[in-house]
Amino acid sequence: METFGRFTSMLLHALETREPTVELFDSFIDHWKSITNYYIDTTDDSRPIRQTDIPWHLRQMLDILVYEEKQQAVEDTGACMEYLLQHKLLETLCTLGKAQYPPGMSQQVLLFFSKLLSQVQKPLLQLVNVYRPVQKLICLCALPGSQTEKEEAQFLLVVCSRVKQDPHTLRYVLQLPDQPVGSTLSSDQSESSMQASSGGTDPPLPCGPIQSESSLLRALLRLTKSQSSSVCLRAHESLLLLCGLQAGSSGELLSTHTQLGELLAGRLQDLYSLLPMEDAAELQNWPHTPWSTQFSRHSADPSSQSVGHMINFFCWLDFLDHLMREAPQVLSVKLAVCVCQLWLVELLQPQLLDTCEQVVLGSTSVLCATVKLVQSSSLLDQLVHFLLRSDAAQPLLRRCDHVSDQISMVSLCLVEELLQKPHRDVLDVLLLSFLHTRSYLSPPASAQEEQQTESGEDSEDPEDDPFFSDSLTFSDSPHPPPPPPSGPQTADDVLNSFLCLVPVQVRSSQLLQEGGYESYVHDAHTLVTECQALSLSWDWPLTPPSLSLSSGKDSASFFEGHLLKVLFDRLGRLLEQPYELNLQLTAVLSRLSAFSHPLLHEYLLNPYIHLSQSSRSLFSVLIRVMGELMQRIQEVSNLSERLLNTRRALLGLPHDPGLDHLTLLKGVIVLEEFCKELAAIAFVKLPQDQD
Helix, strand or coil: CHHHHHHHHHHHHHHHHHHHHHHHHHHHHHHHHHHHHHHHHCCCCCCCHHHCCHHHHHHHHHHHHHHHHHHCCCCCCCHHHHHHHHCCHHHHHHHHHHHCCCCCHHHHHHHHHHHHHHHCCCCCCCCHHHHHHHHHHHHCCCCCCCCCHHHHHHHHHHHHHHHHHCHHHHHHHCCCCCCCCCCCCCCCCCCCCHHHHHCCCCCCCCCCCCCECCHHHHHHHHHCCCCCHHHHHHHHHHHHHHHCCCCCCHHHHHHHCECHHHHHHHHHHHHHCCCCCCCHHHHHCCCCCCHHHHHCCCCCCCCCHHHHHHHHHHHHHHHHHHHHHHCCHHHHHHHHHHHHHHHHHHHHHHHHCCCCHHHHHHHHHHHHHHHHHCCCHHHHHHHHHHHHHCCCHHHHHHHHHCCCHHHHHHHHHHHHHHHCCCCCHHHHHHHHHHHCCCCCECHHHHHHHHHHHHHCCECCCHHHCCCCCCCCCCCCCCCCCCCCCECCCCHHHHHHHHHCCCCHHHCCHHHHCCCCHHHHHHHHHHHHHHHHHHHHHHCCCCCCCCCCCCCCCCHHHCCCCHHHHHHHHHHHCHHHCCHHHHHHHHHHHHHHHHCCCHHHHHHHHCCCCCECCCCCCHHHHHHHHHHHHHHHHHHCCCHHHHHHHHHHHHCCCCCCCCCCCHHHHHHHHHHHHHHHHHHHHHHHHCCCCCC
16 A cells, blocks of 8 residues: 555656646746737727736746746756747837837836846846847836836846846846847757857957947936935936946946946036025035935935935935945046046036135035045045146135135135045145155254254254244243253143243133143044044155255245145134134144144144244244234233133123124134144144153
């Protein structure tokens, strides 16, 4: 009985492995004939497809293809798939979808193609009888007035996902022109392969950088503008899949054979032109908004149309930045160049050079936000080149000292954001290229440097500096600046030099029991650490370049550079400038002082260098400001009380209202705090005494 049971089981198994194959093939053909017969038998061309059996027959055909593949060995192709390929069923479906007969047929065709490409595991896109109809179907996507955006976006996402799995198929979906098709393998040859049944092999790439009007890329760009967030999201994801291809020559193919860069940058142009330039402050301070957040279910609707335009622009900018970080280097560079040329040079630069202050303010605000938000190294390279070497470079720097305080403010913010980017050209071009000769040092100091180092000769007293005039005396201060130390300066020497710059009678922090420079040490340590991390890979020297006996002869022609010039000019007028502007100015100077390059440290934080007659340093400018301060405070009665009241007002504490000399009093407070901040930075950077 047991033997009979085993025999019965074996017989049933044999039938199961033989009969379904035949039945599946017959069933597959029957389903297809049922679809074609519909067009023969039906005369009502207005009947919607949902009222027909066509969707059901298509689903059954797809299920048969998927099931058949699971029963086959990896290298084999089932009879149903052979039939679909040899009889060009996909071509026929594509034609029916284009004709929209019956109405709604294109939706069903898109669904069938999407499921076929996603559920069948064998690679299909390199087969001529697959990629040709896929190409045709792509051309039908994202047309004006389309009612099938959802299905189109899903189909294109599936296509891009299959390209991600098989990067060599990228050439087919991009539809590069005039590609010869390889020879067809006969179906009765020994290899029953999918290449044979498809009737095609890999066609070679065209020679030379032919720019292709890719239907796929244009369709995806159009779908990124859809009112449906799910459609937009799929279009963005499809672009990321394409641009993230790292295998083979995919990046070069997209960069040299398509207009992808121009299309993406053109979209940025369009969105930029919609920005509300009158909202300069909001544009400048726009926070980092990941591109995908606009598609979140929890994302709030914009409060106004102008806010919606800002969201669209900065989300697209973040998307491009993200795309360039993921793309191969050759493609990333091409995209960045397109963004620079089409947006920065052609659109933004004329606005930056405009004579209208509102236009300048708005465009500079967008540029400031862009520098802050960009993370892609390729796009940062283009931004830095534009900011430092284009026609807009010097006007942008000069506007740090503009007649409009708003423009000066946003220009200083732009500089500060630029100094926080990991790009060594920023400091090289703006500062170090002007300081590298050290011609700011006076000839005597240059000639005697070696002697002073060997003999410990006293350094020149700061009050002998040409910037100390007869009126700049500190005799009224019980704590005048200390005499310069003998030999190498210690941290305490530098510290005291900055702290003692501010005369006691104008110090007010102790009146509110606020700390001295120690209160800035933590923030200074954070700032110095941040600047050191930025410059870690830049191979900066540990000491300034040595000076020869002839060094310093060119000191008369020393120029500190456009940036330091406007910063020092602004600092010289600190007592007559708005409080917020002074805070931004000192923030930029503090950040520059925190960098570890020996030339920057010497020029900005060493009070004891011997300056040439035509040169100035940060310390010498501060001394001039102190001299002006000592003259102007003579006009202010009850100085300590007024400073205390002003400080309380700045801290948001209860205070007595008063408007007289308010700008001066705020400037005095900023000056005191700035000197403490510089002392803290010097404290963090310089080695400390053992005690």
